[in-house]
Amino acid sequence: MSVLLFGHPLLRIGLLTVFTIRLVMLKDPQILVLTMIIGVVFGNIVAANAHNGDTPYERKDCHETVKVYPDMISANGGNCHFIAKSGLSGRKVIYFAHFKSLAQKKLIMGSNRPLAMTLSGEMKAMMPATNVNQFDMRAYYHHQKIYEAFSGKEIIASRPYSQLTLTDRIHEIRSRFNHYCQALPKTLRTYALGLISGTRQSDFFDQMSGVKQLGLLHIFSISGMHVYYFLSILDRALTMLGFSGRLKGTVKLVCLGGYFIFSGGSPGLLRAVLMAGLAISSRMVGIPLSQLATLSLTLIMNLFILPEALFLMGVQLSYGLALGLIATSKMTYFRQTVLLNLLSLPILLFHLYQWHLLSLAVNLLVLPLFGRLIFPLVIGGLLVGVVSRPLVLLIDACLHEFNHLLNVVGALPGMVTFGKPALVVVWALLFLTFIMIVHHGGRRMCLVPWVVLVTYGLTFIWIHFPLTGEVTMFDIGQGDSFLIRTPLNRSVTLIDTGGKVVFDQQPWQRGIKTYQASRLSINYLKSIGIAKIDTICVSHQDADHCGDLPAFLTEMQVGRLVIPLGMDKNPSFMKRIEMRAKTTSVISVSDRNVVSGLPLTIYHPYEPGRGENHDSEVLGGRFGGLSWLFTGDLDRQGEMDTLGRHPGLKTDVIKVGHHGSRTASDPQFISQIHPKIALISAGRNNRYNHPNQETLVTLKKAHVAVWNTQDSGMVRYMYRQNSGHFEPVLDRNEGKMQ
Numbered sequence: 001m002s003v004l005l006f007g008h009p010l011l012r013i014g015l016l017t018v019f020t021i022r023l024v025m026l027k028d029p030q031i032l033v034l035t036m037i038i039g040v041v042f043g044n045i046v047a048a049n050a051h052n053g054d055t056p057y058e059r060k061d062c063h064e065t066v067k068v069y070p071d072m073i074s075a076n077g078g079n080c081h082f083i084a085k086s087g088l089s090g091r092k093v094i095y096f097a098h099f100k101s102l103a104q105k106k107l108i109m110g111s112n113r114p115l116a117m118t119l120s121g122e123m124k125a126m127m128p129a130t131n132v133n134q135f136d137m138r139a140y141y142h143h144q145k146i147y148e149a150f151s152g153k154e155i156i157a158s159r160p161y162s163q164l165t166l167t168d169r170i171h172e173i174r175s176r177f178n179h180y181c182q183a184l185p186k187t188l189r190t191y192a193l194g195l196i197s198g199t200r201q202s203d204f205f206d207q208m209s210g211v212k213q214l215g216l217l218h219i220f221s222i223s224g225m226h227v228y229y230f231l232s233i234l235d236r237a238l239t240m241l242g243f244s245g246r247l248k249g250t251v252k253l254v255c256l257g258g259y260f261i262f263s264g265g266s267p268g269l270l271r272a273v274l275m276a277g278l279a280i281s282s283r284m285v286g287i288p289l290s291q292l293a294t295l296s297l298t299l300i301m302n303l304f305i306l307p308e309a310l311f312l313m314g315v316q317l318s319y320g321l322a323l324g325l326i327a328t329s330k331m332t333y334f335r336q337t338v339l340l341n342l343l344s345l346p347i348l349l350f351h352l353y354q355w356h357l358l359s360l361a362v363n364l365l366v367l368p369l370f371g372r373l374i375f376p377l378v379i380g381g382l383l384v385g386v387v388s389r390p391l392v393l394l395i396d397a398c399l400h401e402f403n404h405l406l407n408v409v410g411a412l413p414g415m416v417t418f419g420k421p422a423l424v425v426v427w428a429l430l431f432l433t434f435i436m437i438v439h440h441g442g443r444r445m446c447l448v449p450w451v452v453l454v455t456y457g458l459t460f461i462w463i464h465f466p467l468t469g470e471v472t473m474f475d476i477g478q479g480d481s482f483l484i485r486t487p488l489n490r491s492v493t494l495i496d497t498g499g500k501v502v503f504d505q506q507p508w509q510r511g512i513k514t515y516q517a518s519r520l521s522i523n524y525l526k527s528i529g530i531a532k533i534d535t536i537c538v539s540h541q542d543a544d545h546c547g548d549l550p551a552f553l554t555e556m557q558v559g560r561l562v563i564p565l566g567m568d569k570n571p572s573f574m575k576r577i578e579m580r581a582k583t584t585s586v587i588s589v590s591d592r593n594v595v596s597g598l599p600l601t602i603y604h605p606y607e608p609g610r611g612e613n614h615d616s617e618v619l620g621g622r623f624g625g626l627s628w629l630f631t632g633d634l635d636r637q638g639e640m641d642t643l644g645r646h647p648g649l650k651t652d653v654i655k656v657g658h659h660g661s662r663t664a665s666d667p668q669f670i671s672q673i674h675p676k677i678a679l680i681s682a683g684r685n686n687r688y689n690h691p692n693q694e695t696l697v698t699l700k701k702a703h704v705a706v707w708n709t710q711d712s713g714m715v716r717y718m719y720r721q722n723s724g725h726f727e728p729v730l731d732r733n734e735g736k737m738q
Contacts, residue, residue: 001042006308008423038300046307060122064088064150066095067161068117069168071175072264075099075109076202077511083146088123094141095119097152102508104155112175113160114168121152130475130713130729131520133353133420133527143308144267170261177262180385185396187403188381194220195378198264202512210406213415215348215359219370222263223318224272229375230259231276249284253277267306268314271322274298291326295319313351317344320430327437337364339437342452346429349418353526357414362406374402419463419529429455463529464489468724471623471717473655474498474521475709475729478683478690479544481521482630482655484599484623485530487720491599494536495619495630497521499547515551522555524714532557535598537619539632540564541573541611553580562598564615565590566608573611589617591645599623603649604634604642613658614638624719626652629673633658639669653677653717656699660691660708667698677726679715680708 004012023032066084073082078099086093097119099105108115126149129136141147161168174197181192190207193199200220205212211220219225234255238248260273275298282289289297299319302309309315324343328336341360348355356362381395421429432452439448465488472483476498484493497517502510525533536558538546552558561584567573568588577586587595591606600619609615616632629651631639639657643649654675657664659682678699682690691708699706707715712728719725 001039001046002303002307002310005046006311010424011427014427042304042307045304058122058124058148059088060124061120062088062123063118063120063156064123065116065118068095068115068158069171069175070109070111070113070115071171071178071197071199073109074202075105075511076514078105078505078509079511080108084117086123086148086150089148091148092144092146093123093148093150094126094146095150095152097121097150097155099509100154102506104158105508108155108158110179111158111160112172112179114164114171115158115160117158118156119150119152120154120156121150123148123150125149128730130709131524132714132716132729133524134714135519135523140312143311144306167261170258174262181382184381184385185393187400188378188385188392188396191374191378191399191403192382195222195226195375196382197262198222198266198269206512208403208407210403210408210410213410214356214362214406216362216366216406218317218321219366221314222266222269223314224275224322225371226263227256227259227269227272227276229371231256246284249280252280256280266314267309267312268318270302270305270309271298271315271318274301275322291329292323295322295326313347316347320344320347324434324437327434333368334364337367339433342433343430343437346421346426346433349421350423350426353420353523353529354415354417354531356410357416358409358412362409366406374399415531417526417529417531418460420527421459421463425455425459460529466528468718468720469623470719471628471653472524473679473681473707473709473715474524475713476516476520476548476681478659478686478688479547480539480632480655480659480681481517481548483521483525484621485528486599486623489530491597492525492530492532492534493599494521494533494552496539496545496632497536497548497552499543499545499549501543501547515548517548517551518555521548522551525556530556532559534559535562535595536560537562537598537600537617538564538567538573538611539617539619539630540613540615541567541570542613542633545632546573546576549576550579553577553584557581558584560585560587562587562589562595562617564588564605564609564611564617566605566615567611569608570610591618600630603629603646604638606641606645613663616657618642620649620651624717624724625722626677626717626724628653628655629675630655631657631664633661633664635663636666636669639664639666643669643672649673651675653679654704656680656691656695658690659686659688660695661688662692662694665695665698667701670698670702670704675702675704678704678706680706680710682708682710684710 003015023035064087066087068082068084073080080099081094081096083092083094085091125147126138126141128138164172177197178193178199181189184192190201190204193201194204211217231252234252238251243251256273256277260269263269275294278289278294278297310319320343321340324340328339338360341363345355377395377398381392384391429452432448432455436448436452467487469487470483470485474481474483478501479498480496481498482495484495498521500516533552533556536549536552538549538561558580561577563586565588568586589595589602591602591604593602600621602617603620604618605615613633614635614637616634616638618632618634619630621628627650631654634657651673652675654673656678660680680691707726707728709715711730713730716727717724718727
């Protein structure tokens, strides 16, 4: 029913068919009646939640005071976000806010008690993902019953609560624990926060690059393994204190609930806590439950609490691996680990698009090491942290070497950018892998591994050698970034990378440097199986055009950079690309150059410059039966100069200069090149009021159709040979959401 109401249509049909056949084959009227009763109850609960979600509470220029737990605040520089219950709508809301000063940040982040925080801003529904395969924040929080976001202008005031509930005190303990960890050495601190309280600092992925590359994030996402260790320690402690029987079970249940809150209360952790609680309860009342029955009841309870839980990757992995552990419980450790990795692989590829060839070997070695060495070291470091500085430094050194080894292994060749397999392929691979697990000894099943291998191979070929090409305008906010990919991926070219322009920030406001390209354009490229870009053309030096270039140079293979003539003498730009690989060449061009293998013609610049707006590269090419022209931030004078040097220049599609500013798109220029379609890349509610009304009037008078990222999000022109079609991600109404 969850999938019927929220899931993919194809998946709905498949699961409904299997479920119906299962009910018919059982021929048990009691089960049929019970299923119908549970279905009606579940449907009513879901309908109530869906009604709340479809009517988001929106209000502009409002002040609101909410209860905030400091341990649940994620801060980076002068920005922070947290989830709290709104006093306006009575529902959970995600709040984004800005600290007024460094003193305010220290006061809030240094507090242990829950805070009554007053904020000014606006409440609104969340935007959907505006790029294909972008992380969909709206869907992610919707699955957790969070439907609105509060965009805060500033935090007006905060004060600690004096009267605390039991939940408040658990959060206070967690906050004190996190502050205690801040005094520990760096690596021990990261491991203690990740493994004990489920907290990740803003620089977690920089420090733990090997964990990310090798697919070991599940170890730092508190789940079944952590709950098992917690209950094992608690059981020994209670036994030593003389507890037994129902009293011991009751204490464990209470502590399990407290541990759920203390560890962050993630949806993935809920499965482990519910399952452990059911197992303890069944023993207390003398009703034995098999592991499979316990898992099944846990899933039912979980879906009543969060009806859309199984659409979250963490929950999918949690239940999938738990089921796999039950099915492989009698196998050897090696065989079990191999099959569990195969079981999780389709889910990981569907969400993350890549997999390291060394992941399996590392999992085989690291998982037992974590239980026997890393966990004890972390707990030991926490215990001796306040009494023996030399010993805690020794423990930190051991963890540092272990983490360094993971980072080194993660940096080794072997990362396969597979791409995003189709949903039907994911389900087929999961089904076939589970068949391999359940019938691993049957002679008839000997062909199944080969079918799995062939399915992976054919899927890989289908993703990496597509019959269609594309010209794509990414929605990267205020900036430019375009992809040109020819059929069969013969050529992959990027024009600009986008980037964020930062205005007059104090050092404490800057925080950890992040690149939005990692979750937008780079993420999209990986989802379609692209790990190497043949050419990145940088139109000019402005941050909104090449600010995210370092992300591409570090996360992907880049063959060459094509920049305007003279920009290689600009020290600011050259510093930005100093981390490039030795195999990445830099080519400085003018309109007199022809770059071998580049599917574009260079029309501008014609003299050396420093990479400013009037030095912008102007590039043109023909794809899918249409001619295209990309003008960067070229001004009106530059447009007319380009026409003077190339008087016969015409185009079907123009990337409007300077995001639609009035400084570009001269009416005479537009009239002479005679475009039919205009592409405008500009941020929503940008401070420059792009696109300018004068430019829109010019385009309208010339009868030019306009695609604007503000309204349509990412726009793709998908083509095959000499014909194609435009595909916007958003319709006009979605794009106009503020």
